[in-house]
Amino acid sequence: MKPVYFDHAATTPVDPRVFEAMTPFFCERFGNPSEPHRLGREARSAVDQARARVAALLGAGENEIVFTAGGTEADNLALFGSLARLQPGHLVVSAVEHPAVMEAARALNGRGWDVDYVPVDGDGVVDREAYRAAFRDDTRLVSVMTANNVVGTVQPVAELARIAHQKGALFHTDAVQAVGSLPVDVDELGVDMLSLSGHKLHGPKGVGALYVRRGTRLQPLLHGGGQERRLRSGTENVPGIVGLGVAMTLACEAMPEVRPRLERLRDRLVAGVLARVPEVTLLGHPTDRLPGNAAFAVRYVEGESLLLRLDARGFTVSSGSACAAGSDEPSPVVQALGVRPEDAHGSLRVSLGRENTEEEVDAFLDALPPIVDELRRMSPLYAKR
Amino acid sequence: MKPVYFDHAATTPVDPRVFEAMTPFFCERFGNPSEPHRLGREARSAVDQARARVAALLGAGENEIVFTAGGTEADNLALFGSLARLQPGHLVVSAVEHPAVMEAARALNGRGWDVDYVPVDGDGVVDREAYRAAFRDDTRLVSVMTANNVVGTVQPVAELARIAHQKGALFHTDAVQAVGSLPVDVDELGVDMLSLSGHKLHGPKGVGALYVRRGTRLQPLLHGGGQERRLRSGTENVPGIVGLGVAMTLACEAMPEVRPRLERLRDRLVAGVLARVPEVTLLGHPTDRLPGNAAFAVRYVEGESLLLRLDARGFTVSSGSACAAGSDEPSPVVQALGVRPEDAHGSLRVSLGRENTEEEVDAFLDALPPIVDELRRMSPLYAKR
Amino acid sequence: MYTDLVLDHFTNPRNVGEIEEADGVGEVGNPVCGDVTRISIAVGEGDVITDVKFKTFGCGAAVATSSMLTEMVVGKSLREAADVSNVAVAEALGGLPPKKMHCSNLAADALQAAIRDYLLRSGREAEIDEILASPPKAPEPSSH
Amino acid sequence: MYTDLVLDHFTNPRNVGEIEEADGVGEVGNPVCGDVTRISIAVGEGDVITDVKFKTFGCGAAVATSSMLTEMVVGKSLREAADVSNVAVAEALGGLPPKKMHCSNLAADALQAAIRDYLLRSGREAEIDEILASPPKAPEPSSH
């Protein structure tokens, strides 16, 4: 069998139609959008068209979209950009944010901002009481992700944003995992800022966008030629932006068909794993979760070992979130759900995408139990349990 | 004749060999380099290979290279990143820096840093006396570009860096226009940081790099997953980084042949323009300039008009630097050379690239005089001169 | 950026030049700012503009708006011509990029300066305010 | 990331298991930190290690270093085996990613704990310091 890719939460292959749409902008229609000549105007209108697409798919206006070099930059721009002008005050984030928000919050903390990390319940949903209680008079910004990258839990963003606004704070959501998988409308959510990233939705790496609601004042992170309405300088990544526009369009068009199909595949996978492997727990909310996300804690097994063995057998999965540093720490997200650190080390994330099939899921369900078994037999913890 | 592209200082077409090298990383070898599985390792090693290439071509070590989303981000990372930890002090930049350095310096000024803008002489070369005189006890950083994007003048960076180090300041150079066109070696230049960008050397847009000399302490601009040795978080733009590595290799390999050829073409073009069009001045240094850059002030003519007319006749040129905002201001770089504002409005930048030919230059020399003539006849200033 | 109509007016500008023995001439703008427009008019029976020509030093938008304005006002009375605003010219061109709107201010301003010049030359100072009343923006000081 | 040799030792680990009636057993690491290694040894004539087995809960590097270590020390005297450092094991594997170096500390430490256990069991406390002298790093507290 050819390798089975089950790591769509880490990144996705570029859809061939997206690649095709990008292709002319590398070698032929390569103009700099800031130049007034024909080649430049052609590039400018390609960027504008992508902007119109992204805006429409989010229910936003065209000049509410700022293209960035990815989800991380969008998150950083949201946090640093909206707070830059202000005297240090108070910032609220959830305990399960992606490092792009978490580390930005920590850096703000180093600049004098107080940060509260609102806990989540055992399913990974933000604790409403703790959330309400976190607000202070000087709470300026809240950032809670739309859906979690490790355990897939979807947050009640609309409700959380409403509360933040009642308290006079801005609301940002990292929707990097949600856009393209779930319907996302900025007005339904009622958010002031929203981050998304191309490579999570079968678009290219190195491009993303921040939605910024009209009237929200932002300082740029990158200063220079004044591109993106001065909010993000630098020659536009034209092929990347074109790719993002097409990828989002394709993902949203396919959603009515893909979403229920992925949910069925995911539920089959979850049920199969729980039935066939003892001492495994599903992580994240049982139903309010990303269509393709199945996350588990597998006791007595270390996650990277499990991942590498599955990889050797042709199944590409993750043991949590992909980030370059400190990956030997048990996932802080999994620990935030109340899982013990020794069990959090055994986290396994299977994230399905639109090209996956039932056969692949069934093959995985056959492959997993003997691998877990083998690793457990090798584990000094298992004998002692 | 097919359109002639003479705007390589604004951006360049991706070399087909570069595009070919990037291609597999979109749809097939699309792994996230932070994942330990095979697809992830494959992506990681592609990024590492590109890093090794870029490092070797600059005479740098592999872990002195930080990949960014372009030249603007590299410049911003250099300025903000190296000064972030410090108490506000004094910063020195040249008067002809690209907006990516200029606006970053202005933003630092807003945060309490004193900034001195060292003037240049009529050829665009930093005034040595003013430069030496600018230093203060609390001068922490100097940023002077390797070669200017508008008028092409090459700065005596090695000498300027030596002086900065004697005075105890760090030295950054924006080498975005130089890398790929001129030999650039970080040790010969003696710089602490150096910026470059892919799309100026027949590589892709949206990717660049900052060289950071071992021991130079930097704070990140983008916080998150800790990629690029924690200096630049965000999932790596793998195809872009691969493209940058290949593009730099090709440009540097071709340099011994391309550079003298471009210089001959450029000199032919300069001589032709000066001979055939009255009241035109060459801008920038007559010999110490980028091989492909020919920049002029054309009196009684407004630059955008000239550009658009040339464009309509199939010649893609620029009227100065390409940036999204304020482009109706006469170029501050041209004014810094002492050109009067009314003449600075008539700036014309012809930037040649490796695919240009003598026939194209000659065709341009035929096309230009009647267009200038026509515009001058339309100009109310010309009659009054 | 520019609409096709802007590019057309820029590439093939209408009514370029200077009317010899013009009845009125107006020039606005500043070379230091990068745009100057000069408009000359011939005025016939019933205050009708029988000819109009322009010269412009400026960007594509400045040239195109000058050209478009001349087309819009020839055959109109001074009163009607003075009513043609900068905004109307920009609209007739199908819009201009936001950062180019300021360049489009030149053409109508230069025409108004030319009309004022005509009225002054023909001893009709008294009518200036009435004829130039409608446009919201007062013309800039002119010289010729 | 991992070298081919690391991946080979990870995928086909040598000497996995537990020696029944082992002469010495050592276990180091902590499940909370994500890695635990347990090594059991059989010691024969002339203090030679005749058999060695490991069990590891840990990442790819932890498993591979355990496996490599067992291959490196079988047939060696206790003194020689105690000389095999964590660094030597990592080198034998063709290197480890920098962030994985700490995982490679487990295997040699567990072996030293097993040797210490053997010496204690056989009433040779007096020799512990001499035999375990060479490695710069003292073994972590062990339990079995």
Ligand SMILES: Cc1ncc(COP(=O)(O)O)c(C=O)c1O
């Ligand atoms: C929830 C979430 N936020 C942010 C990011 C960062 O996006 P990018 O990799 O495009 O920088 C990711 C993925 O890496 C993510 O899953």
Ligand SMILES: Cc1ncc(COP(=O)(O)O)c(C=O)c1O
């Ligand atoms: C000298 C110089 N510095 C910086 C930049 C910015 O690079 P980028 O467009 O990749 O952000 C450019 C070109 O735009 C440049 O010419």
